[in-house]
Amino acid sequence: MSSAATVHQWHLANGWAGIGYHYLIRKDGTIERGRPRDTVGAHCYGENWHSIGVNIVGNFEVAMPTDAQLDAAERLVARLCQMYGLRPGSRTIKGHRDFNATACPGQNLYDMLPDVIAGVGEIMAFHYRWFSHDEELTDEFGVRHSRALLDKKKEPAQPTKYARGEIASMIVALAAFCYGFWTGIAPFILFGAAFLIYEVRRIMPAVFGPVGVPIANVMRGFSIVTLFGAVLLLFL
Numbered sequence: 001m002s003s004a005a006t007v008h009q010w011h012l013a014n015g016w017a018g019i020g021y022h023y024l025i026r027k028d029g030t031i032e033r034g035r036p037r038d039t040v041g042a043h044c045y046g047e048n049w050h051s052i053g054v055n056i057v058g059n060f061e062v063a064m065p066t067d068a069q070l071d072a073a074e075r076l077v078a079r080l081c082q083m084y085g086l087r088p089g090s091r092t093i094k095g096h097r098d099f100n101a102t103a104c105p106g107q108n109l110y111d112m113l114p115d116v117i118a119g120v121g122e123i124m125a126f127h128y129r130w131f132s133h134d135e136e137l138t139d140e141f142g143v144r145h146s147r148a149l150l151d152k153k154k155e156p157a158q159p160t161k162y163a164r165g166e167i168a169s170m171i172v173a174l175a176a177f178c179y180g181f182w183t184g185i186a187p188f189i190l191f192g193a194a195f196l197i198y199e200v201r202r203i204m205p206a207v208f209g210p211v212g213v214p215i216a217n218v219m220r221g222f223s224i225v226t227l228f229g230a231v232l233l234l235f236l
């Protein structure tokens with residue numbers, strides 16, 4: 001019976017860098033690791049650079065794959081699809097003969113490929129439920145959005161309108177500012193200024209666009225410092 005170790009020896013004898021497949025599934029359903037998953041395989045001429053090679057041991061021109069092998073293949077491919085963000089289907093799960101002039105993987109197994117794909121889909125149904133919004137994660141060309149863009153989408157929009165209570169408090173703050181200015185009482189000036197700056201900062205992004213965001217942040221910092229100054233002055 002072929003194991004990954006013996007195939008490794010054969011492929012070394014071929015002058016290859018050891019076993020050409022990434023995985024090998026033995027008749028008893030044991031999944032063996034071949035070439036590391038993050039290295040290019042030597043399993044399918046012309047398609048190695050973007051595919052994972054899974055060898056199911058047996059001559060399926062004459063024999064049938066065992067149930068254990070089919071079961072293991074479905075579990076393995078489901079996990080691979082999940083890892084690489086692939087939807088199981090006839091475009092992602094292929095037989096060797098789809099690309100090269102070969103009988104591989106044998107007529108019997110090749111005929112069962114749609115069943116294997118269906119089995120993978122069943123295993124992945126759970127995965128789908130959690131990641132069913134995949135479309136929203138990609139742009140119109142199917143290219144994934146960057147993390148930064150996804151985070152930005154989740155951010156609530158900056159409010160640009162003031163509630164009535166906020167307008168009232170701004171008028172009070174303005175009155176305090178004017179009163180402080182008029183009488184020369186510094187804490188009043190600072191309290192008023194702090195509240196006004198804190199409220200006005202919010203419309204900065206709407207007024208100045210992207211540049212308004214850092215401006216708003218600076219204003220917030222400035223207003224907090226001013227408030228501290230006012231409190232300090234009050235108690236000095």
Ligand SMILES: [Zn+2]
Nearest residue numbers: 043096104105
């Ligand atoms: Zn093959």
